[in-house]
Amino acid sequence: MHGGQSETRSVISGFESRHIGPGSSEQSAMLSVLGVSSLESLTEKVVPKSIRFSGSIDLGDYSKPRSESETLELLHSIASQNKVFRNYIGCGYYNCHTPTVILRNVLENPGWYTQYTPYQPEISQGRLEALLNFQTMVCDLTALPVANASLLDEATAAAEAMTLSVQAWKKGEEYTGSPTFLVSSQCHPQTISLVRTRAEGLGITVKEVDPSSAPSQVVWDGVFGLLLQYPYSNGEIVDPRPIIDAAHSAGALVTVATDLLALALIAPPGELGADIAVGSAQRFGVPLGFGGPHAAFFATKDEFKRLMPGRIIGVSKDNAGNPALRLALQTREQHIRREKATRNICTAQALLANIASMFAVYHGPAGIKAIAERVASMTGRLGAALSKSGKSVTKSGFDTITVTLSPSDAAKIVSKAEALGINLRVSDVGVGISLDETVTDSDLNDLAGVFGASLGAAGDDLVPATLRRTSKFLTHPVFNSYHSETEFLRYCRKLELRDLSLAISMIPLGSCTMKLNATTEMIPVTWKEFGALHPFAPRNQWDGYAKVFTDLEQMLASITGFHGVSLQPNSGAQGEYAGLLAIRNYHLSRGDAHRTVCLIPKSAHGTNPASAVMAGMKVVVVDCDENGNISIADLKNKANEHKDNLAALMATYPSTHGVFEEGIIEITKHIHSCGGQVYMDGANLNALVGLVRPIDIGADVCHINLHKTFCIPHGGGGPGMGPIACAKHLTPFLPGHPMMSAAATTGPVSAAPYGSASILVISWAYIVMMGAEGLKRASQVAILNANYVAKSLEGDFPTLYRGQNGFVAHECILDLREYKKTAGIEVDDVAKRLMDYGFHAPTVSWPVIGTIMVEPTESENKRELDRFVAAMKAIANEAKKIVRGEYDRLDNPLKGAPHTAKAVCSDEWNRKYSRDIAAFPTAETRDSKFWPTTGRIDGNFGDRNLVCTCPPLDNY
């Protein structure tokens, strides 16, 4: 492996000491509380010897850590190998201006990018409002009444629409053949390819159809859904109503993949009869980033809301009757449905959706329309110029023109353009040009010049008169109030201050690994050398990215012990799906089509069974024993019973119960002896790096949550990245992509070949700055911190499961059930009361009901852990006061939590405890107070009355 820089300078101020919270004296103090002499000795006690990695991770030239400044310098030299061209490739990705006020105050602001999914809505109202704005914007522009809070990309959103359509298919119960999904040949190629991949596992037949053919020519038998692109991928705008009507007559649902900016000018899908609209919100202010991260959108009719994928933000009310936002209809999700789930999405692209929604707030309806008019007008001018010069061009369009050319003429044009630093799209029929808001008159002249045409002042109106939009959009005051930068900045800030982020205090969510997202890791993300590249740019323009990918692949291979790595999956769940597809296709390649049974322990993440179902597997659930471990007896019975059809075992390691299971080798050996493969869920990799390699526990493939273990921030509910690593025999079955040169057995799982490429530099920088030994110490301190919290709280909150020698791994499950019996206190009461103490709750009632799971990560120092421990002990004391009768069982600080400033400062205070206890339970909260902005939220009310767009202002 080449690091690019041979000189190894001495590290004066090591990054490791900035990333790892506790310094050496704090580590010693915590170790002595545990009665252990050193980190090494702790590792020996915690990690079973049979799987412990005795070597050191081989990071090649990166084994020794680099300082922050060295790393930035090195990465800059790598970035400069990327060539920033003017991109007119289109295909769902368009250049745009990120308003600088959004760039600095949202995209580059830890107050917006370090939060987790808004599971605790009372301290998440800021991003919940921004996401509600996103949903409102999508509903307005598509003219469909319900929308979700974003999906990973346009292609997966289209695949989700396919799943919804087949579930809603009324004839489905009687139909005996393979149901058919029709896909317009004018969809973007990556969408068609991904939908085909997804359809295989679901037993669906995909047929391409020419969307301009007469509906009577289409065979509708067995068709449950139709996917259209509007405008077409080649740019044309054709009235979809005839084919939509025909599909409806045949009992099929229609999905329209569309473009938000175009919808400011053309009739929206909802008005044309579409049942579902999907697309990407990227061009609303989000950099291209060589493919991501971006937010896709998904909108549908009210009758399908319960079948809608992803997160939905809904309006409800708090205990004082004030409107309050929270995640709605969560019962649709796989952590509840488990093996009955048919989709594995458990995240959104919150940060990117928020940027897009802020873009709409910033520009407002008039601004958005003006941008769209300008793009359309330039397209018209270019079209007229090309026509006049004798070229055959598409006659309708919004931002895209396709010029019909022979392959040799197309090649000439493309190379002429490249000489001017311009990228065009090469298609089957010729060359495509997609314009965007950044195009200037001078760019337009250059483009005309490439074709030997000269630009006139006037252009053609390429938007068909019958498809002009007449309805209003973005009419809510939020989109019409903040157009001066002063006002806009204050709106961003108002929302930011409502959210508890890592910039405020620790977020000890178990299984989420809320570690430091260091500034040095984040800075390169918005460099234009990474941000301004189109995912389908020619290979010779992204040498810098190629270097980052190769480095990262080798680093991850070394860390896991595996042979092959795919950086394509865009989330952990998508990694699971990609890994299972690799297993499935491996079995198929050996003639073992019947191997479809997937064993999954009861304790698994809900995404596991859902991913297995999506990959065409049948889930068999394996029991856990009383210690929370996989029941080896039950596992062997079930593996033996399904021996002939066994495809895989999915196991999380360390387990979701936060322990290193000693039986793992026996388990994986048995699976292999039955002909199955082992998928390791890498959600808990933060306990393993440098200590245990997945290959050594007997895994064949695993995913790696870069947004947990490798520092990509959670963005308030996305983005993430879930690359997979696998053994040599599975490498040929890693996902491919139509835009990648090599043909692949497995189709794409993401719209872009390298998923959300631009955030891979975060993980690269983290590994480079930590070096091999630093990564190992991070795991060791993560384990130390979890054990320190467990030990410090054991008198008040017993740890439910422990591994060998009584230690936990990198997280601990604290049992609160005793307090329910004695004080009537529920887990939620403790979670909400922690807000009054200035903390975000740990993971609540998962994986065991009545418990909380604490994962402090290595980035929190002893002082912060002690503060958390003190808060938990104080809450335990409050519960004991209830038991002793000093507090009322129903009217006490726990049941009344969280306490807002409005409630505490109100002239009315009728509660049976003081305002002081309510709001300032510690000296520290007096010094620095984070106020929850709403009282306890009534989730039931909101789920019975779903509202997922901005309510009128008079509701406030």
Added chain:
Amino acid sequence: MEFPSNCKYTKDHEWVRVEGDTCVVGITEFAQSELGELVFVDLPSAGKSVSPGSTLCVVESTKAASDVYAPVVGTVAEANAALKDSPSLVNTEPYTGGWMVKLSGVAKGDLDKMLTVDQYKELLKGRI
């Protein structure tokens, strides 16, 4: 908790009560207390044939989604339309206003195989 003696029960906490030619099906007071307040009940359409183990309805609270299984072989004659707007009737009146489905064509022999109220209470011992 109340468990009417004129109902038969399943170990999955459904109850069945004979009313004329049809059998009324719902979930027990214990089941509703475990689920919490319901926000949605997905009801089957009339004419659907069901048998033990097949899903009759899906009930959702804000925190859980559970299948209600058909206790016996039969055909859906009617579903309780009132639950569409007021799913929490299942919580407040589990044996009356909160009924879910009426089944026709149920064999008496199948009902005899179900748990009696005493057997069901025995099953819940230690859990309530």
